[in-house]
Amino acid sequence: MKKIELFEKEYNFLNKEQKEAVDKIYGQIMVVAGPGTGKTQIIGLRTANIILKTGVNPENILITTFTDAGVIAIRKRLTKFLGHEAYKVGVSTIHSFSQDVIKTFPEKFIEQKTGTAIDTVDALEILKKILDDLIEKKEIQELTSDYDKYYYLRTIESKISVLKNEGTSPETFKIAIDKQQIDYEEELSQIKPTLKKYETTKQKQEKHIKKLEELRKIFIEYKKYLNDRELYDFNDMINFVLEKFKEDEELKNYYAEKYQFIMIDEFQDTNNAQNQIIDLILSVNQENPNIMVVGDDDQSIYRFQGANIENMLSFSSKYPETDIVVLEKNYRSNQHILDLASNLISNNNERLTNKISSINKKLISSGPLKEKNNNVLFFRAITEIEEQAFILEEIKKLISSGEELNEIAIIVRNNREVDTWGKLLLQNGIEIESKHKTNILNSNYVKFILNLLKIIDCPFCEEEKIINIFRNSINQINNVDIFKINRELYKINYSKKHKIKFIEYLNEIETKKESFSEEHNLIDLEKILDLKNKIIDYRGKIAEIGLKDFLGFMIKDLKIIEFVEKNGDFDDVQDIYTLFNKIKEFIENNKYLNIEKLLEKIDLFEKYNLSIPRQILKENKSGVQVLTAHSSKGLEYNSVFVPGLYSGNWEGKKVRDLLKLPIYISGSALQSGEFEQIEEDRRLFFVAVTRARKNLFLSYPSSSGAKILLQSVFIEEINDSFKELEQRFDENSFEKIVENDIKNNLIKNGDLELEYIEDFLETYRLSASDLNVFLENPMKFLEKVVYKYPFEDNKNTIFGKVYHRTLELFYLKYKKEGTIPEKSYLTATFKYLIEKEVLNPEEFENLTEKGIKGLEGYYDLYSKTSEIPLDLEYSFRRKNIFFENIPITGIIDKIEKTTQKSQVSDSEQFGQFSLFRENVKLIDYKTGRSKSIGEIKGIDKSGNKKEGIGEGNYFRQLLFYKLLCEMDYETNSKYEVCALAIDFVEGRDGNYKYVEVDFSDEDFSNFKQLIKDSWEKISNMDYWREVLEKAKEE
Incomplete structure (x- = not known):
């Protein structure tokens, strides 16, 4: 069939609005194309129509879109109508277009051609250097912190990225700051100077302006640093072209002449810098530029990348003669799904329908599914497990009915859920295709390699990592041997000031290995010593053959790939492959990169939550699709599941902005207020539900563990658009449906390790700090408490220990002499104790200065009001104290x-004897940042318990001490614990907070139940078997 005949055939299938968009060749047109309305077909046919009707060459047409996937889709559609001529049409992302400009005119971009691209981590490293310099010069005061010099580093990098996305130079940034200052002055003039609000508002405004000015200073230095060293980042590619277009008329005119027709796809997702490039090209033909933009304001979901919904809202203002075409007919979904989507998105205010009265975006089902019965279902699960059971059951039904796996999708809010649902399906024998770009830094095999490199770089630096390296299953070393060696080292180090390191101890053992092995009944001592010697020798090997070649040597020498292929899966091989390619890339960009700098670079990825995506070597396109809503854009499936529809997941997350840019830079769409955020969240949910053709399953769990979950507000907004399913599972049945066969895929732990744990627990006594470690992470409890990694002080633990000891000696002197000691005694004691610790000169100087300053302030505040204490550092370690057969211990400051x-109610166990007891308060010292009563108790302002690691740790410690006093006959016979307090003794920010911590009968009762529940697990070997198996799986 000839091209013109094919064009006419396809054209005749178009509806009225689609034909209108294709027929409009000259001038400006904005096509509002909702989901499933055929925008790619329109772009393809309009391109063909332009060529047929005008005789223009294909290379005179430019089409830009948001993603590489979009480029491929458009190119495929063009090929259908134009054949090989389609490849002459300029189809690209705006970033690729900028690269083409630079390649086409290298003489105009000499610096960029010889420059080196940097990634986000490189940018962070550069910004750290700039911050160091500016802080030293005292030119930065607001964008730093006394406790973390780089607290604002990630924010600074992010805001500079936004400025570049918006095409903002330091000069235009200064204009925006000045305008912000004027706005603030106007705002302040509306407040009476006598009101307290006036001063607080003024201070807040001044602080914000100072932060913006400091950001501008850093921005200038950052641009200068990159320019001086011929470096550029991702955003610079577009800005190089933008700046050149502004100053080089010849270049701009060339592209204006070349591209006589321009089309922009996904217009709602473009940012200001990208739009400025197009505007400059169009400005040459000011009278009547030929441009079509296609987009949907309801699908603008990339605000975090600088996308601005204002693009669509302002297009018709920029070009008053714009023809607006709205595509209402949807050829993807049934009407029930479309009605739900319309009901949902109508709750947004920032929509074209609310700005332009002539626009109606009510979608009408017009495809083969328009008559399909309502199959939009909602399931309100009791628990997360029940939600999983529901989705698994429905997927199995679909598969049984003949549905192809790749026509089923689970669309979730975040990458973490992609992993969770992917694992669940695989465990139940359902093949998947995950669109999540897995971060290889989460791989246990990658962690092993990186930790091994850290140990090679410094064999005596991180004892915990060293022991984990030896324990790793890759080395196939008996773990109990490691525990036994570790236990002996712990005994030796217990009372030593200069601790022996694990590697040093292995060197000692090597001189008597036969007798030591026999004495301690070791199985794999030879393997242990062999690995130790390799670690020591590897550093010399790096110097001999270089870092890049060494990596390959090490992998081969330790047979890591062989082990992974046997015990892991293909993803694990891909992760290692990706790691090596990434390191190779680092080395190619910096031939002087050594192992220390490499590890510093990797640490920045982890510190700032940056990922190194897995390089996919193979994909399974025939599995159930598991992906985030962002990744689902432009895709469609017969059946879609959207789980986890609870508040705080799909909407309601608090987004804290440490530094807001002026409205003149970022526009309303880039502000992070709650109102704008929920509209962005709603658009994202809209994208998710409109991926479905036939079936849409919505669900949420009412609880997660002990935490009650509230359904998303979005469910309330669409509650007339779905059928709610009845409960179908009882407590016993739904757990059976979730066929969790993890245990079948694990390397089983031997009984020797469990026997070691059991032996340890025979003489163990639970402390408050150990309880908190267990509650935070049972595996950490094993490592820190049971396995007893060699004790290794860091400067923070040293500081806290010396500070506590200083106060103890100070109050002991007070108690002994009856008069408060002089301030000089306090500071002299601290100096004496800190000099005994092993610190480098810089650490010693810093800790001494901090300690003296803190103690002097503490003395000035409390010396005249302090009471003589009854007891100090009261230890229960010498006593055998039990709470309901649970051995407990601790020390009260x-x-x-x-x-x-x-x-709380008296126990009454002492009868009238209790009349002779002293009412007492238990006080716990804390160095570090002071906390509010809410932070101490782990509750929010509404009194609700907060979830998360470390929440309520301090409160549990105090209640633990009260329990110890009650269970100990000696203390209970003379003391009645009536009050608890935390004394924040360091005085950070000059705040020596003393917090009285109230507690109730219910608090104490719940705490005692928590101890019983925790001990039931700690003393249960089946529980530890599961923990160990899970750790090996992860």
Whole structure:
């Protein structure tokens, strides 16, 4: 069939609105194309129509889109109508277009041609250097912190990226700051100067302006640094072309003449810098530029990348003669799905329908599914497991009915959920295709390699990592041997000031290996010593053959790939492959890169939550699709599941902006207020539900563990658009449906390791700190408490220990002499104790200065009001104390008299003898940042318990100490614990906070139940078997 005949055939299938868009060749046109309305077909046919009707060459047409996938889709459609001529049409992302400009005119971009591209981590490293310099010059005060010099580093990098996306130079940034200042002055003039609000508003405004000015200073230095060293980042490619177009009329005119017709796809997702490039090309033909933009304001979901919904809202203002075509007919979904989507998105205010009265975006099902019955289902699960059971059951039904796996999709809010659902399906024998770009830094095999490199770089630096290296299953070393060696080292180090390192101890053992092995009944000592010697020798090997070649040598020498292929899966091989390619890339960009700098670079990826995506060597396109809503854009499936529809997941997340840019830079769409955020979240949910053709399944769990979950507000907005399913599972049945066969895929732990844990627990006593470690992470409890990694102080633990000891000696002197000691005694004691610690000169100087300053402030504040304590550092370690057959122990920093009465009911176990007990307060010292009562108790402002690592740790410690006093006959016979307090003794920010911590009968009862529940697990070997198996799986 001839091209013109094919064009006419396809053209005749178009509806009225689609034909209108294709027929409009000259001038400006904005096509509002909702989901499933055929925008790619329109772009393809309009391109063919332009060539047929005008005789223009294909190379005179430019089409830009947002993603590489979009480029491929458009190119395929063009090929259908134009054949090989389609490849002459300029189809690219705006970034690729900029690269083409630079390649075409290298003489105009000499610096860029010889420059080196940098990634986000490189940018962060550069910004750190700039911050160091500016802080030293005292030119930065607001964008830093006394406790973390680089607290704002990630924010600075992000804001500079936004400025570049918006095509903002330091000069235009200064204009925006000045305008912001004028706005602030106007705002302040509306407040009476006598009101307190006036001063607080003024201070807030001044602080914000200072931050913006400092950001501008850093921006200038960053641009200068890159320019001086011929470096550029991702955003610079577009800005190089933008700046050149502004100053070089010849270049701009060339592209204006070349591209006589321009089309922009996914217009709602473009940013200001990208639009400026197109505007400059069009400005040459000011009278009547030929441009078509295609987009959907309801699908603008890339605000975090600088996308601005204002693009669509302002296009018709920029070009008053614009023809607006709205595509209402949807050829993808049934009407029930479209009605749900329309009901949902109508809750947004920032929509074209609310700005331009003539626009109606009500979608009408017009494809083969328009008559299909309502199959939009909602399931309100009791628990997460029940939600999983529901989705698994429905997927199995679809498969049984003959549905292709790749026509089924689970669309979720974040990457973490992609992993969760992907694993669940695989465990239940359902093949998947995950669109999630897995971060290889989460791979245990990659972690092993990187930790091994850290140990090679410094064999005596990180004891915990060293022991984990030896314990790793890759080395196939008996773990109990490691524990036994570790236990002996712990005994040796317990009372030593200069601790022996693990590697040093292995060197000692090597001189007597036969006798040591026999004495301790070791199985794999030879393997242990062989690995130790390799680690020591590897550093010399790097110097001999270089870092890049060494990596390959090490992998081969340790047979890592052989082990992974046997015990892992293909993804694990891909992760290692990706790591090596990434390191190779690092080395190619910096031939002087050594192992230390390499590891520093990797640390920045982890510190700032940056990923190194897995390089996919193979894909399974025939599996159930598991992907995020962002990744689902432009895709469609017969059946779509959208789980996890609870508040705080799909909407309601708080987005804290440490530094807001002026409205003149970022526009309303880039502000992070709650109103704008929920509209962005709603658009994202809209994208997810409109991927479905036939079936849409929505669900949410009412609880997650002990946490109650509230359904998303979006469910309320569409509650007339779905059928809610009845509960179908009872407590016993739904767990059976989730066929969790993880255990079948694991390397089983031997009984020797469990026996080691069991032996340890025979003489173990639970402490408050150990309880908190267990609650945070049971595996950490094994490592820190059971396996007892060699004790290794860092400067923070040294500081806290010396500070506590100083206060103990100070109050002991007070108690002994009856008068408060002089301030000089306090500071002299600290100096004496800190000099005993092993610190480098810089650490010693910093800690001494911080300690003296803190103690002097503490003395000035409390010396005249301090009471003589009843007891100091009261230890229960010498006693055998039990709470309901649970052995417990601990040390209380200070016990004082109090006039307060008991906050909980008396145990009455001492009868009238209790009348002779002293009412006391238990006080725990804390160095570091002071905390509010809410932070101490782990509750929010509404009194609700907060979830998360470390929440409520301090409160549990205090209640633990109260329990110890009650269970100990000696303390309970003389003391009645009536009050608890945390004394923040360091005085950071000059704040020596003393927090009285109230507690109730219910608090204490719940805490005691928590101890019983925790001990039931700690003392259960089946529980530890599961923990170990899970750790090996991860």
